[in-house]
Amino acid sequence: MVSGFPPAKRAENPPQERALLLPPAHHYSLHPTIGDQIMMKRVLLIGLIALAIVAAALGSLWLSSGSVTVSVIHTNDMHGYVEAETVKVGSQSFTMGGMANVVGNIDRWRAANPDHTLVLDAGDIWQGTFISSRSQGEIMIDAMNIAGYTAAVPGNHDFDFGQDVLKARVAQAHFPFLAANIIEEATGRTPPFLKPYLITKVGNIRVGIIGLGYPGTPFITKPSNVAGLQFLSGAEAVNHYLDGVRRQADIVIVLSHMGMDEDEKLASTVAGIDVIVGGHSHIVQTNAKQVGQTIIVQAGSNAQYIGKLDLVYDRLHHKVTSFTRANEVVPVVGTTVNAAVEQMVQKKAAEAAEILTKPIGETLVDLDNCYAGECPLGNLVADAMLAAGQADAHPADVAMHNNSGLRARLARGMITYGNLFQVLPFGNVMTALDLTGEQILAILEKTVSGRPGNLVVSGMTYSFDQTRPAGSRITRVTIRGKPLDRQAVYRVQTIDYLAAGGDGQETFKQGKNVVYGDPVVDVVAEYIRQHSPVQPRIEGRILPR
Missing domain, CATH: 3.90.780.10 (5'-Nucleotidase, C-terminal domain)
Structure with missing residues (x-):
């Protein structure tokens, strides 16, 4: 074993073994005195304390040596698609997509692993449909609050209504928006309405999540939408924060809106990332990818697909030992619907229907x-x-x-x-x-x-x-x-x-x-x-x- 401490020196002349000096035996009478009773209670109390310490130590050893499954539920590029689409196959029909179905799936999966589930979104949340745009994304954040999202990253289209609207949506959300590579030009720091990363616990597992926005956002949105902001490369931002996050977390996730190609480059050039949950390129990555030691996932677009990545984490060796490889991303179908979200969507859809x-x-x-x-x-x-x-x-x-x-x-x-x-x-x-x-x-x-x-x-x-x-x-x-x-x-x-x-x-x-x-x-x-x-x-x- 390698240690930072100097090796202990062996005594040249080890001392001779000494006889143990025990206190004289205490003689108890058949009728113990008050002193005897106090002594007996003290011995019993010390024994109980010792047993509790041993039990706690054994429990701690068990907790630190077993494996636990952490479920990472993820969406990306939902683009305000709050309504489900009816799909007909022959004489049968079913609904696909829509936020009521998305949240219903989240509810079902979280119920199966309630203490060890994260829900993440990789950006481009609210811009793209009339219903969502009409409220400048409020309905999408309302639905995500009901779903209990853990964190999101702002995609390039989340700047389309300007920074004031983005700030309002961030304030509305019950979860943080993360972007380590978006900084203020004036200060060089992350804007107050964003965070570079999040450390959260699921059960007794610490998870670090670093957010990355799309570096090319200034070139594909109105300049006024990103005024005063600078977008750095993903690798630069991750390298800046990774060591600090790694020291605080058992599992490190990068929540990225950079696109699959850039996510693969990041995984191949920056070591120490366990998972990249991606977006921007709208890829239905049915089976999880692995580049080096980094797992990469992405779940299509328009709220039609959702991903569930189960990570088996070995607490003794402090690493992910296995993960969901096949069918990690599945279609969002109406097998389980969140009633509260469905009611909200139906109300907004009825209001918009006269125009649409x-x-x-x-x-x-x-x-x-x-x-x-x-x-x-x-x-x-x-x-x-x-x-x-x-x-x-x-x-x-x-x-x-x-x-x-x-x-x-x-x-x-x-x-x-x-x-x-x-x-x-x-x-x-x-x-x-x-x-x-x-x-x-x-x-x-x-x-x-x-x-x-x-x-x-x-x-x-x-x-x-x-x-x-x-x-x-x-x-x-x-x-x-x-x-x-x-x-x-x-x-x-x-x-x-x-x-x-x-x-x-x-x-x-x-x-x-x-x-x-x-x-x-x-x-x-x-x-x-x-x-x-x-x-x-x-x-x-x-x-x-």
Whole structure:
């Protein structure tokens, strides 16, 4: 055994064994005196104390040498999907997803291991549906409070309503929000409404949980939403806190909204993490991954899946010896429903139904959203923006919307406001500004620097060649049918997210004569009403070479 103390020295001449000197025997009479009675009581009391000490020691040894199962229930990227979806299979049907079913599953699993269960969420909680957005996420936090969550991490979309709303949701929650890699620019410290980590006990097992937000958040949200904040790399933050957390915890969990790729990199480069509970990439990781000694899990998105990772912790050797490998993530189906959450959701759904279910028009074709390049849905949205006439006195020459802001598809047939809100859930507003041809060219160069085009457009076309050097990939641009004039000034209709430099499009911030208009979702809804039935198609507006 290695010890920090110096070895004991052996005596050169050990002392001879000595006879024990015992006190003289005490003679008891058949009729003990009062003194004898007191002595007997003292002996009995000392014996009972000794037995209690031995029992406590044996109990402590048993507690420290056995194994215990810690259940980590986890969700991520629920995006405000409070309502369940009815799924039909032949003549049978069942409900899937929705917060009443999520919380019902949590209730059932916690009941099976009540003293050793954690419930964690890896971010992007409330933004994405009309019902949740209408209350700016209050209903989601109410449901999570009922479920008894242990901790959550703020995802990038949890900043979409601004820091004041995030602070309000954190204050509403009965659990902390963790983000070790989000700091204040002014102080270099974690903002007061967040915590870098949490040490909690489940039974007699100490669990340390370090939170990580998405490092790229400043590039994909409005700058005002993250003003004054700095987002560090996950590895930098974990390395800063890990040793201290490790000393206080038996099990260390990183609660991450960085995405699966970054979680795997973290696991491979930073030793000492037992589990990474992840989010952001919406992966249904049915079977738990293991990278080195770190277990990685992620449970899909939109409250349709939930994970339950059982960790067997060996208290004698102080380590996790086994864990749930297969079917760690399962669909959220309506076998067990939390009645309180269901009642709350039904009330909010009834209030929203009058708006959401109102038909606004019809599409004659399926309209899929597109990750990059041109698609009919993108053309529909951009055309609606250009036709809205909200560019002030000078009509807009061009409309631009980012592909990544189109979040759902529209199926052929009737379109309701609720359907359209799922396509455009962010609450962005129309924003018109003046840009020179040179600035428009810089914006287009940026949009083809990664994916093959991340701007759907109306009133213009552009061609590009991604094999060419950066800065020279745009090969041709037309506006209103004429070649782009680099010196000319054009009126551009876009959204406030891009106008503020979102998606890394800093050139938009150079725009002049800025005018704000209506929410984009309402503008597109009105366009569909006026032009129904719609049948947009690909027209060659964006041409890769």
